[in-house]
Amino acid sequence: MAPAEPLLRxxxxxxxxxxxxxxxxxxxxxxxxxxxxxxxxxVGESGSxxxxxxxxxxxxxxxxxxxxDGHAMFGGRDLVSAPDSxxxxxxxxxxxxxxxxxxxxxxxxxxxxxxIVEQIRAHEHGISKAQALDRAVDLMERVGVPRARxxxxxxxxxxxxxxxxxxxxxxxxxxxxxxxxxxxxTTALDVTIQAQILDELRQLRSETGAGxxxxxxxxxxxxxxxxxxxxxxxxxxxxxxxxxxxxxDPQHPYTWGLLGSITRIDRDRSERLPAIPGLPPSLLxxxxxxxxxxxxxxxxERCTEVPELISRLPEAPEHLDRCWLEVEAKRSLRxxxxxxxxxxxxxxxx
Amino acid sequence: MARFIVRRLFAVIGVLFVISVLTxxxxxxxxxxxxxxxxxxxxxxxxxxxxxxxTWGFDRPIYIQYLKTMGQIxxxxxxxxxxxxxxxxxxxxxxxxxxxxxxxxxxIWFTLGVLLGVITAVRAGRFSDRALTVLAFxxxxxxxxxxxxxxxxxxxxxxxxxxxxxxxxxxxSPGQWFSHLIxxxxxxxxxxxxxxxxxxxxxxxxxxxxxxxxxxxxxGLSERQTLFRHVLRNSMxxxxxxxxxxxxxxxxxxxxxxxxxxxLHGVGQFAADSIQxxxxxxxxxxxxLTAFFVVLLGAVVDIVYALLDPRIRLSG
Numbered sequence: 049m050a051p052a053e054p055l056l057r058x059x060x061x062x063x064x065x066x067x068x069x070x071x072x073x074x075x076x077x078x079x080x081x082x083x084x085x086x087x088x089x090x091v092g093e094s095g096s097x098x099x100x101x102x103x104x105x106x107x108x109x110x111x112x113x114x115x116x117d118g119h120a121m122f123g124g125r126d127l128v129s130a131p132d133s134x135x136x137x138x139x140x141x142x143x144x145x146x147x148x149x150x151x152x153x154x155x156x157x158x159x160x161x162x163x164i165v166e167q168i169r170a171h172e173h174g175i176s177k178a179q180a181l182d183r184a185v186d187l188m189e190r191v192g193v194p195r196a197r198x199x200x201x202x203x204x205x206x207x208x209x210x211x212x213x214x215x216x217x218x219x220x221x222x223x224x225x226x227x228x229x230x231x232x233x234t235t236a237l238d239v240t241i242q243a244q245i246l247d248e249l250r251q252l253r254s255e256t257g258a259g260x261x262x263x264x265x266x267x268x269x270x271x272x273x274x275x276x277x278x279x280x281x282x283x284x285x286x287x288x289x290x291x292x293x294x295x296x297d298p299q300h301p302y303t304w305g306l307l308g309s310i311t312r313i314d315r316d317r318s319e320r321l322p323a324i325p326g327l328p329p330s331l332l333x334x335x336x337x338x339x340x341x342x343x344x345x346x347x348x349e350r351c352t353e354v355p356e357l358i359s360r361l362p363e364a365p366e367h368l369d370r371c372w373l374e375v376e377a378k379r380s381l382r383x384x385x386x387x388x389x390x391x392x393x394x395x396x397x398x
Numbered sequence: 399m400a401r402f403i404v405r406r407l408f409a410v411i412g413v414l415f416v417i418s419v420l421t422x423x424x425x426x427x428x429x430x431x432x433x434x435x436x437x438x439x440x441x442x443x444x445x446x447x448x449x450x451x452x453t454w455g456f457d458r459p460i461y462i463q464y465l466k467t468m469g470q471i472x473x474x475x476x477x478x479x480x481x482x483x484x485x486x487x488x489x490x491x492x493x494x495x496x497x498x499x500x501x502x503x504x505x506i507w508f509t510l511g512v513l514l515g516v517i518t519a520v521r522a523g524r525f526s527d528r529a530l531t532v533l534a535f536x537x538x539x540x541x542x543x544x545x546x547x548x549x550x551x552x553x554x555x556x557x558x559x560x561x562x563x564x565x566x567x568x569x570x571s572p573g574q575w576f577s578h579l580i581x582x583x584x585x586x587x588x589x590x591x592x593x594x595x596x597x598x599x600x601x602x603x604x605x606x607x608x609x610x611x612x613x614x615x616x617x618g619l620s621e622r623q624t625l626f627r628h629v630l631r632n633s634m635x636x637x638x639x640x641x642x643x644x645x646x647x648x649x650x651x652x653x654x655x656x657x658x659x660x661x662l663h664g665v666g667q668f669a670a671d672s673i674q675x676x677x678x679x680x681x682x683x684x685x686x687l688t689a690f691f692v693v694l695l696g697a698v699v700d701i702v703y704a705l706l707d708p709r710i711r712l713s714g
Contacts, residue, residue, distance in 0.1 A: 106616055112523075132621075140618030147616075152609040155628050157707050166627075167617040203708045219617070 054081035055227055055259040061118040063104050072331045074100040076283035082259040089262045089274035095328050097283040098263045102229045106145055107135040141171040144220035148232035150212035154204040160215055161200030168222045187218035191248050210241035217248055231263045246273055268310045279303050282329050282339035285357055289367035299369035301390055302340045304382040308389025322389055345391050346373060346381055402712040406697045410690060417689045418682060422464050425678045433479045471683055480675040485683050489665055495565040496664035499582055500649040507587035508641050515598025522603060537592035545585045546659030563661035586656040590644055594637050601633040635703060642699035650688025
């Protein structure tokens with residue numbers, strides 16, 4: 049039983065940008081919900097529209113050439129249509145964001161402490177600078193920055209990448225947000241640091257009860273943190289479900305491809321790491337019907353029609369996918385030996 | 399910091415040496431540059447010229463001439479060939495006018511350049527941006543002698559709002575000082591305002607795409623706070639380096655056209671007169687003065703960089 053009202057409900061979100069070459073439909077009818085204390089992972093390749101979707105929630109994609117449709121209800125407010133002045137009060141306050149590249153996401157010319165204080169004071173007007181600095185120290189300690197009291201006077205270039213990302217997380221937490229959006233928070237970091245940052249996020253969720261949206265291209269990253277997963281491809285959601293549903297009973301061939309390309313230490317080292325053939329389609333002129341059909345070895349005539357995002361599994365009404373294949377066919381096609389993956393050759397479907 | 403200053407002092411010495419040697423050599427090789435012939439005048443015969451050449455030491459080896467001139471410059475006794483006046487005294491007389499011109503214009507062109515740069519960047523692509531862009535290009539394309547002549551004719555001669563030229567010291571009459579300088583300030587500034595606003599506009603537009611600016615917005619800062627705290631401070635470095643160089647040139651007598659058009663009797667006008675006469679000593683001293691200011695302002699600019707951006711260290 050889901051609670052009556054989710055923290056965030058995104059409904060049929062569409063984002064397009066007018067460019068010199070034509071209109072780019074970056075997000076094409078995306079819907080999902082996030083509950084308090086839940087980690088929702090949005091997974092997809094570069095250009096799948098995952099970052100644009102979450103940045104739109106913050107109003108960060110607004111511009112003269114951008115068009116928006118749909119709704120994103122948060123605390124009784126529609127984030128898609130809210131005026132900038134209203135969004136500004138939500139940003140960094142009820143909704144905070146951690147970005148991909150901690151090396152460039154902090155302003156190089158200000159001290160770490162001042163940058164955190166700036167965010168605190170942007171939303172709490174009564175708080176003194178000293179109080180805000182104290183809170184900044186607490187926040188930095190909480191996300192595991194050693195000697196926070198001293199380091200607060202450092203500049204970003206005096207920090208390592210991992211430490212900078214901790215600072216970004218501390219900053220995001222500074223006003224106790226109800227929703228934390230982390231856009232590829234570990235992509236730019238070393239593997240060991242990645243695990244630490246994911247630990248921080250996991251701990252946060254249990255301590256604060258905030259909802260978290262984790263955007264990533266790496267299904268491996270979400271395996272031990274996400275509750276639910278949304279898989280995006282070329283601006284559309286192609287599959288969504290719980291972690292177990294996506295990992296153990298994936299319905300969409302694109303998801304199989306993503307699962308097949310996770311690096312695994314139990315795989316024979318002489319094997320090549322499987323990759324999904326081809327490139328994501330241009331969003332200026334995506335293929336008709338299923339956007340994945342041009343890269344899908346299992347595509348057939350029907351794929352020129354757009355499959356709806358619905359549950360095709362009677363036992364899992366919340367597990368949605370956009371694929372015309374029969375469930376039984378999917379379950380056999382995705383099996384490559386003892387692992388799930390996307391076949392590379394042509395496959396004829398009887 | 400101490401190391402930085404010491405290194406820059408050595409740089410000043412090096413630059414002054416190279417500049418002075420080059421300037422000195424240039425006047426040895428340019429045609430019609432024989433100072434003895436000029437001092438002797440049109441009707442001097444060969445014997446007179448030889449006599450002059452001997453008295454002034456033009457018949458000595460070139461490095462002796464150079465050393466002698468440099469000795470005179472640093473002991474303050476160097477005289478101009480054409481008028482026989484003390485060069486340093488002439489420069490000292492012209493310096494108040496040149497300083498007044500440089501400081502007033504430097505403030506005006508920096509302030510207006512930054513202001514226009516910010517406005518055009520914020521309104522990029524809209525009408526006000528385009529209109530100001532056209533104005534900036536017109537400004538960049540207008541030489542000071544042309545603008546100055548227009549100002550003197552229309553504002554001075556026709557409308558009688560400003561004086562027709564000349565310089566009045568501040569100590570004599572602050573009001574007169576101001577009214578004699580306002581037109582030169584603006585005329586000299588127009589070109590720089592055009593350049594600075596274009597440079598700042600493009601730097602701001604680049605900086606606006608930086609990740610940390612997106613972070614600033616995501617923190618809930620207003621557009622204005624984002625612009626002034628994060629974008630502008632990170633966009634100022636190119637404009638500040640330009641300002642340092644340009645200001646140094648003007649203060650070293652580089653505003654030759656403006657000073658001459660408005661008859662300010664500053665260092666720049668002295669330079670113009672000396673160049674017409676191919677008069678080496680004043681040209682040499684003014685060139686060295688300009689070079690000195692360029693190196694000095696370069697050091698100041700570097701210190702300002704380090705204040706603006708903590709990643710920059712002063713190393714000389």
